[in-house]
Amino acid sequence: MQQKKILIVEDEGVVALSLQSILTKMGYTIIGTAITGDEAITLARERHPDVILMDIHIKGSLDGIQTTEKINEFSDVPVIYLTAYADDETVSRALKTRSHSYLVKPVNQRELYSNIEFAIYKRRLKDRVGTSQENLELLLTNFREAGFIMDLKNRIVFSNSAAEVLTGYTAENMKGMNFFDLMNLAPSQRGDAGDDAIQKILALEAIDYLPPVATFSTKSGKRNTILIRTGMIREDKDEGKNLFILVKEMDPANFSPK
Numbered sequence: 734m735q736q737k738k739i740l741i742v743e744d745e746g747v748v749a750l751s752l753q754s755i756l757t758k759m760g761y762t763i764i765g766t767a768i769t770g771d772e773a774i775t776l777a778r779e780r781h782p783d784v785i786l787m788d789i790h791i792k793g794s795l796d797g798i799q800t801t802e803k804i805n806e807f808s809d810v811p812v813i814y815l816t817a818y819a820d821d822e823t824v825s826r827a828l829k830t831r832s833h834s835y836l837v838k839p840v841n842q843r844e845l846y847s848n849i850e851f852a853i854y855k856r857r858l859k860d861r862v863g864t865s866q867e868n869l870e871l872l873l874t875n876f877r878e879a880g881f882i883m884d885l886k887n888r889i890v891f892s893n894s895a896a897e898v899l900t901g902y903t904a905e906n907m908k909g910m911n912f913f914d915l916m917n918l919a920p921s922q923r924g925d926a927g928d929d930a931i932q933k934i935l936a937l938e939a940i941d942y943l944p945p946v947a948t949f950s951t952k953s954g955k956r957n958t959i960l961i962r963t964g965m966i967r968e969d970k971d972e973g974k975n976l977f978i979l980v981k982e983m984d985p986a987n988f989s990p991k
Contacts, residue, residue: 740782770795811852901952916949
């Protein structure tokens with residue numbers, strides 16, 4: 734399988750080297766590191782990365798957001814912003830570009846991995862024929878992690894076979910069920926689960942954890958530890974929005990993104 738290519742745009746050498754080491758261990762290929770916007774634009778045009786990690790505050794005449802705007806003119810490559818300053822003005826500017834999300838430094842490795850993977854999944858969906866939901870259902874059907882699609886009222890509209898194995902319920906049984914009730918998350922583990930978290934995802938069109946690590950009860954009553962990752966899909970011409978969720982059974986003490 735071809736490795737996924739990452740372009741790093743970061744003007745702090747130590748941070749760039751740290752990111753490169755982390756991403757290489759995750760199995761990604763680093764196709765270049767840029768310290769200015771002009772360098773990033775050249776590398777994006779020549780090397781065709783799958784994802785760009787873009788520091789907002791970089792050297793040169795262009796900041797990260799202006800650089801992304803230039804790249805958007807010739808490429809649909811997803812950009813994940815990295816910033817130490819998540820102020821309202823910066824977020825507002827970032828949301829006007831075709832970015833995938835933004836992460837606040839220091840970056841959590843699990844969150845970084847999840848954002849990269851979802852950015853790549855969403856881009857691949859654009860190349861498929863059909864509606865966004867149909868494309869995602871097709872993708873999730875062969876996915877090894879438990880996959881769900883739910884509407885904005887937290888109701889499950891699709892689940893794959895891995896979800897059936899994980900929960901003990903059939904896809905037909907799960908259809909229409911409240912996702913959070915199905916997973917039986919303890920109140921202390923719900924994090925921002927519910928309307929506040931949903932609205933945040935819709936506003937940023939990015940990933941939000943609901944929460945990142947939790948335990949849930951299967952149909953038989955077995956308690957499992959899981960990693961939850963969530964993103965948004967938008968139908969063509971804004972005809973509708975749904976959320977997609979991946980659930981991976983895991984040992985949080987031994988997390989490995991590979």
